[in-house]
Amino acid sequence: MKLYDENMPAPNPRRVRMFLAEKGLTVPTVRVQLGKGEHKSPSHIARNALGQVPVLELDDGSTLSESVSICRYIEALHPEPPLFGRTPKEIGTIDMWIRRVEMQVMVPLGAVWVNCHPATEAYMKAMGVKRFPDYGEQNRARAFNRLEWLDSQMEGDFIAGDFSAADIVALSIVDFGAFIDIPIPPGARRLRAWHERVSKRRSAKA
Ligand SMILES: N[C@@H](CCC(=O)N[C@@H](CS)C(=O)NCC(=O)O)C(=O)O
Known part of the structure; x- marks a missing residue:
């Protein structure tokens, strides 16, 4: 897995970093600099048609966008501790x-x-x-x-x-x-x- 990320103050990628930290996981990250317009480059648009971060690239090369959806995917792989509830x-x-x-x-x-x-x-x-x-x-x-x-x-x-x-x-x-x-x-x-x-x-x- 690889996380296409951006530093603070970008709120959405931070959610995924926090979620991973709560799970005790680390994944390689690649910074996509919004200030330089890197999120609208053809290579990033190919990862996320909306040209936004975060994007999680899976080991099969496919990608997931939307911070909460990425967190749900991580929770499904690593259920403990449960952060989306149990009951x-x-x-x-x-x-x-x-x-x-x-x-x-x-x-x-x-x-x-x-x-x-x-x-x-x-x-x-x-x-x-x-x-x-x-x-x-x-x-x-x-x-x-x-x-x-x-x-x-x-x-x-x-x-x-x-x-x-x-x-x-x-x-x-x-x-x-x-x-x-x-x-x-x-x-x-x-x-x-x-x-x-x-x-x-x-x-x-x-
Ligand atoms: N709903 C998306 C929002 C993603 C989003 O808006 N990301 C911001 C950075 S925090 C971004 O890429 N903005 C650039 C743009 O929308 O063009 C999510 O939760 O991941």
Whole structure:
């Protein structure tokens, strides 16, 4: 196996690195530098038609994309420790929270990133994609609101019961939010405590 990867602050490849670290696995990695447009090169498009990272190349030469799908593949090969749940209820609950953090929190953060963050201005222009700064700003407010909502939903130490893939996905998103100046809101005490707890894990450095 080989992981086509990119360094922080890219949130999606980080999920796979963290997942592998939690499983105690290492795989060779190849850096695909987004800043240099390497993800849109013909060789990378051949790996992932969307021209994104992460991509996992399997030993038979075929490829898998989508960070959560790659993690599921790894879990199927290496079930211990289970990070997508063991019982039907755990499996459903973890899946629900992965979808919620991606759709409720990551979607507005992504809209800020591509529409009004200075770091993507030149890139979007080079890609020929028009930016809508007002839309981006609306999503900034939405992202703060969704982080507050996530805080209101926190019941225990982790997002979905025991530590799971939902925490890995959420950490990648919350840290990306901080990188684009959308930090955990001041009143979100439970989310902040969760963030401190999860950030202390060795895998968070992966
Ligand atoms: N849903 C995908 C998203 C992948 C994604 O957006 N990756 C970013 C890096 S964090 C990327 O490659 N962006 C470049 C682009 O979309 O052109 C996943 O979970 O892997």
